[in-house]
Amino acid sequence: MGQAPGDDSALLVQGVARGDRDALARLYDRFGTLVFTVSLHLLRARAEAEDLLQEVFLQVWRQASAYDPERGSPEAWLLTIARSRGIDKLRSMRRSDERIRPTEDVRPTPDVGVASGADPSEARVTVGGVLASLPDAQRRVLELAYFEGLTLSEIATRLGEPLGTVKTRMRTGLERMRGVLSSASGVARS
Amino acid sequence: MSHESWLELADVYALGTLDGDERRTFETHLATGCAGCGARIRETGETLMHLARTLPPVPAPPAVGERVLAAVSSERRPVGQPEAEATLESRPARARRARHLLWWGGWATALGAAGLLVVVGVSLTQTREELEWLRGRVAVLQDELTEREATLRFLSDPKVRYVSLGGLAASPAASGWLLWNPETRRGLLLTRGLPPAPADRAYELWAIAGSDPVPAGVFGVDQAGRALFRLPALPGGKAFDKFAVTQEPAGGVPKPSGPMHLLGTP
DSSP: OOHHHHHHHHHHHHHHHTTOHHHHHHHHHHHHHHHHHHHHHHHOOHHHHHHHHHHHHHHHHHHGGGOOGGGOOHHHHHHHHHHHHHHHHHHHHHHHOGGGSOSOOOOOOOSSOOOOOSOHHHHHHOOSGGGGGSOHHHHHHHHHHHTTOOOHHHHHHHHTOOHHHHHHHHHHHHHHHHHHHTOSSSOOOO | OOHHHHHHHHHHHHTTOOOHHHHHHHHHHHTTTOHHHHHHHHHHHHHHHHHHHTSOOOOOOHHHHHHHHHHHHTOOOOTTOOOSOOOSSOHHHHHHHHHHHHHHHHHHHHHHTOHHHHHHHHHHHHHHHHHHHHHHHHHHHHHHHHHHHHHHHHHTOTTOEEEEEEEOTTOTTOEEEEEEETTTTEEEEEEESOOOOOTTEEEEEEEEETTEEEEEEEEOOOTTSOEEEEOOOOOSSOOOOEEEEEEEETTOOSSOOSOEEEEEOO
16 A cells, blocks of 8 residues: 555545545545546446535545544545445446436547457446456456446356356456556566 | 355455345454455455556546535534445345345244254255356366467467567666567567566556557566566557556556656567
């Protein structure tokens, strides 16, 4: 965990917990874009993503005193809140009416896509960076989980694969990502 | 259940993808205060944060920030009474879980009378879990085999070009080789002598067409600065005239921002 910026952001969260609105504004300036980017990728509709962004920061205002730096960086905490609420929204949208799923897709096209994969919806959510380093099958499972908010069983149904297989691919993909991110953990595998 | 199995579930839980009975079972385990699982969820959360950072950023609308501040200005937060902590489970799901627990509680009492049935059931469940685990292992081994076969096919293609990468001021002793196939847009990178990156940084490869760098994957190095990294297929339509390696935030970035360590021309 990056100590300097993490500590600084943790101080901002502590400020919010004391009721400091300036600290909340600075937290928004620092992480609003990241939260909004993830919200937009998850929900695909700008209006819904803006609502989610607002809800996340209101929740931060109300829950800041429950934030424990020992359990992760403020950034990871904010993203957990955003994904948790976003996935809830997505699932209730799917449950209530499939038609509600918006057809507009306002997500920007990533600067680099991985050219493999015939499914255009797959290409749309594909990003560069560490995810691109994974074998296709593991990358696809993680994309469906992280960017589409699907559950294990939904992913298994979507891909027509056994649950255990999806789970193992997911874990192996995460392990490999951890390997790259922790660096110096051994020769990167081809 | 072995602790390794709990850690497996912790990964899936941190992604927000665990559902059904497994989610309930895991949350019951988590409620015992298991430090190992808590640490794993935290670690996976940080890894996923890097994933979020690889998305091209969309600026947060300032109007939403203003709405948030306006809302909190008119709100008196009850001091010392935070809302329930952020969790990947929704309130309705928690209520359902409570109902399920009661329901299962009744069944458990009934089954307690038929001890033998329980033993047979547990044994069957374990066998099913093992089978599921083995299936998963086979799938992952197949993935690895597919990757290795792809690497071999790649190496035997006569169209592959050899690009030598030289160390720059940031690491003059480093060097690298890129085997690059301009037709399939795939490549294999080998490096040595790159300094191990700090914990929150990693190396990123760039394929450059003129002055337009395209991200070509993130990789880590071992203590000797070595890496063997298979590039993802790069988008077509551009003739790359340079390849470079920079050090970037660990999840990778859409445009280079860190110091350049290696550079080479096909």
